[in-house]
Amino acid sequence: MGYTALNDYLFSNRTKKELKFLTDLPDLPQNLLLKNPSSLVYRKDIIEKERKQNQINELIHEFTQSEFSKIRSDLFTDEGKVPAIKSIPIPFCKLSKKMP
Amino acid sequence: MFTEPLTNRRRFIVGNKIFGNNISALQHFTKHPNDPMCFDPGYHFTRNPDIWQKEPPQDIDFYLRLHARHIADHYDEIFLMYSGGTDSHTMLKAFVDEEIKNIKLVSVCNGVIELNNNHVIHELFSKYNGKLESLNYKMAALSYGQKEGSSSIKTYYNILSEGKFGDFELNIRTPFSWIDLLSERSPSLKKEKMSSKACILMGIEKPRLTLSNSNTWAWEMLSTFSPDVYFKTEDDNIDQINFYLSDQIPEIQIKLSWLKKDILEKIMFLNNLPMNSETIEKIQSKTLGNFIP
Secondary structure (H helix, E strand, O other), X not given: OOHHHHHHHHOOHHHHHHHHHHHHXXXXXXXXXXXXXXXXXXXXXXXXXXXXXXXXXXXXHHHHHHHHOOOOHHHOOOOOOOOOOEOOOEEEEEOOOOOO | OOOOOHHHHOEEEEOOEEEOOHHHHHHHHHHOOOOOEEEEOOOOHHHXXXXXXXXXXXXXXXXXXXXXXXXXXXXXXXXXEEOOOHHHHHHHHHHXXXXXXXEEEEEOOOHHHHHHHHHHHHHHHHHHOOHHHHOOOEEEEOEOHHHHHOHHHHHHHHHHHOOXXXXXXXXXXXXXXXXXOOOOOOOEOOOOXXXXXXXXXXXXXXXXXXXXXXXXXXXXXXXXXXXXXXXXXXXXXXXXXXXXXXXXXXXXXXXXXXXXXXHHHHHHHHOOOOOOHHHHHHHHHOOOOOOOO
């Protein structure tokens, strides 16, 4: 996954506004959840988390569909992941012919 | 000095174009397949082959401690990302050996913890118990979204919190703090803006070696070993530092490369393995931290 590219994508004008509310969403106090797991508050929290997850999954899907399709398919790894890009090697020492 | 965050310095080069992220670089490479593509980790010392040609004379601990001291001299507050693996523990050791006070350990968990948490906890408490307290080290757990609730990690946190360090308030956050379910690699640290100069310290990346022209050891780095997003702070007073990659103490990465070269040669000699790039790749792929995603 290209996290920087994904971040840029998610912070595009459209998605930035859509996701702003997630930043401000307060976390529920853990002690409240533990004390009263069947409460309405707890269920609301679960639903909210699912909703966030669904929205994020949708955005990631949108990102990969849009951006990965512009990359030559044979460049991806066998598992379909974004390939590593190597730095220019820095030679520093001859390979020893004897036991070090 | 430590003014540029790690994540802002790395770049990708395709032909004569420079990109800030791998996706854009790969897209450009797709259109221009004849242009050479490479990753630039962004350090001065990784662009200067001359200083790599001689093995740094001191032992590795000397350079690690020197770097720890250098960092301590420049920052009011140090957050040390501690997973319990070799990399972060060696980093912690450098600070403890230098008797640097007031380090804030941020307990970050990944698969490693589940494999060796007994070792980590034993090491941390038996070797440093009392010492960390006297140096006024604090520890807090980093939220990792869904994984936070897993039993093994909870256990780890609980055991650590039984120590005498106590928690502290974290005052840094990531660009993904608002979508902390996105990935295990998008940890959430959120608190108020800080006034003092602070750094987030990470201990990642063993040197990766390869053979150049079949007979010369060479250092290289994969873009995947230099994660493009860690902790993007919203505060200019917080820098991110990879402990093992430093323009101030470049001897750390260079010395590690020379040491690793010796180890790899020994392994190949002792096991009568062909001394070529494939063998080196295979040995390194068995080493934690050197996988190819």
